[in-house]
Amino acid sequence: MWPAAAARCRPLSLIVTGGQRADCTQFRAVLERIRVPRTGQGRPRSRPDSxxxxxxxSNGPCREYVRRRGIRHVIPEKTHSKAARLRKGARGGRPPGFDEERYKKRNTVERAINRLKQHRAVTTRYDKSEHDRPDKS
Structure with missing residues (x-):
């Protein structure tokens, strides 16, 4: 399950996949499904503020995608990426910007997932059919 959530833990978009799928494979699809409602008239925005x-x-394609769409983002740098960048010295480039205060609010996504998982059908991998239920005799 790969959601995008608003400040009050309300999902903005959601894609349900198998448990073995990597997070970054669904990144673009989740962001492209976001529709931010406008106050008043007008169609929903498809680009979040941040x-x-x-x-x-924290990989090149994900960072490049949000940069190209003009979305402000806070994604911490992986430890091995930071080490590789520092090893390259001046050729390694600048470190990506990181705002710790904004990152602390990332738990809204985790809370949104937990709220969705309270509905058992979302978390189970299958729904039991009549044949799978024990006899009530």
């Missing part, structure tokens, strides 16, 4: 993610999304 985006906060964990280290699973």
């Amino acid at each position: 985006f906060t993610a964990d280290k699973a999304y």
Whole structure:
């Protein structure tokens, strides 16, 4: 399950996949499904004001995608990426910007997932059919 959530833990978009799928494979699909409602008239916005993610999304394609769409983002740098950048010295480039205060609010996504998981059908991998239920005799 790969959601994007608003400040009050309300999902903005949601994609349900198998448990073995990597986080970053669903990144673009989740962001493209976001529709931010407008106050008043007008169609919903498809680009959020900002985006906060964990280290699973700290790779070149993900960072380049949000940069190209003009979305402010806070994604911490992976430890091995930081070490590789520092090893390269001046050729390694600048470190990506990171705002710790904004990153602390990332737990809204985790809370949104927990709220969705309270509905058992979302978390189970299958629904039991009549044949799978024990006899009541």
